[in-house]
Amino acid sequence: MTALKIGRYEIIEEIGRGGMATVFRAFDPFFQRDVALKVIPREFLHDPTFRSRFQREAKTVALLEHPAIVPVYDVGEEDDQPYLVMRYLPGGSLADRLKQGEFSFEAASGIVNHLAPALDEAHKSGVIHRDLKPDNILFDQQDNPYVTDFGIAKLNEERTNLTTGGLIIGTPSYMSPEQANGETLDGRSDIYALGIIVFQMLTGRLPFEANTPLGIIMKHITQPIPPILEIRPDLPAGCGMVMDQVLAKAAADRFSLATDFAKALSEAPSFHNKNSTKPAGRPKTLKLKRLETKPIPVDTVPDEAIICPKCNTENDGDRRLCVACGNRLKIDCPL
Structure with missing residues (x-):
């Protein structure tokens, strides 16, 4: 590994850094393409946990084949530095x-x-x-x-x-x-x-x-x-x-x-809209049924009869109290 090269991969620029890995954009001269190259930070090179993460990631992605999962192209180690090589995606995160x-x-x-x-x-x-x-x-x-x-x-x-x-x-x-x-x-x-x-x-x-x-x-x-x-x-x-x-x-x-x-x-x-099975349109017109009514003959009610508003009993026009319930039928005007 040199300052600008890891394995056969030529380092172009750093594109990501986290607590557990650093990712570079690199060039693969064999396949003539850019790749993403991930390495362990130097402070963790001798930590077996971080080395196992690289092995786990390579093993895990090897199990998966899907167009929306970034594939791993290569895995290796040089000068005690493990690395993963993946597809480079230029559109950012x-x-x-x-x-x-x-x-x-x-x-x-x-x-x-x-x-x-x-x-x-x-x-x-x-x-x-x-x-x-x-x-x-x-x-x-x-x-x-x-x-x-x-x-x-x-x-x-x-x-x-x-x-x-x-x-x-x-x-x-x-x-x-x-x-x-x-x-x-x-x-x-x-x-x-x-x-x-x-x-x-x-x-x-x-x-x-x-x-x-x-x-x-x-x-x-x-x-x-x-x-x-x-x-x-x-x-x-x-x-x-x-x-x-x-x-x-x-x-x-x-x-x-x-x-x-x-x-x-x-x-x-x-x-x-799930409860509606028909598209919205003009409101439906309601058809009302015509009701036939018969007028009440005027002569059925005495000319001066008073209907009690409380019990609907017919009273003579000169009565002040209802004959049935005693309700007051009219109030004398003092004028």
């Missing part, structure tokens, strides 16, 4: 795009529709990502999104909790309640994280914020999700119901498949 503000409903729904089948494929293969977040969603030149960074993914047959210093690995802002509690996970934990990402795309903010990672984690466990329609009243009314389900505290109350979530989200604009 979702985290970059979120800095520009909230997304339209159509744009957010489109991204979910593209990513959901990839997550279902991973879950079907027994792989749980466990760190799904905007930094791990990348775009190609055609703006198609991809899932990447399966470095802390958990294979179902593994029994390790993938902890460092006793702490559960993951990103608190996108962590499901069960992951925060250290419970057994399945694909619904990733679906929760995807729901948080959608919330952030649609509102331009995270549902929970706090001064410490632990504070954020506790809110995921105990606090209800802010009603999304109160933040974005212009969203489809059905969006609120979909977000309530995907971000339910109990995994059993969420969507079982990421594609079920994507389908429900895309159908949210039509939720309020």
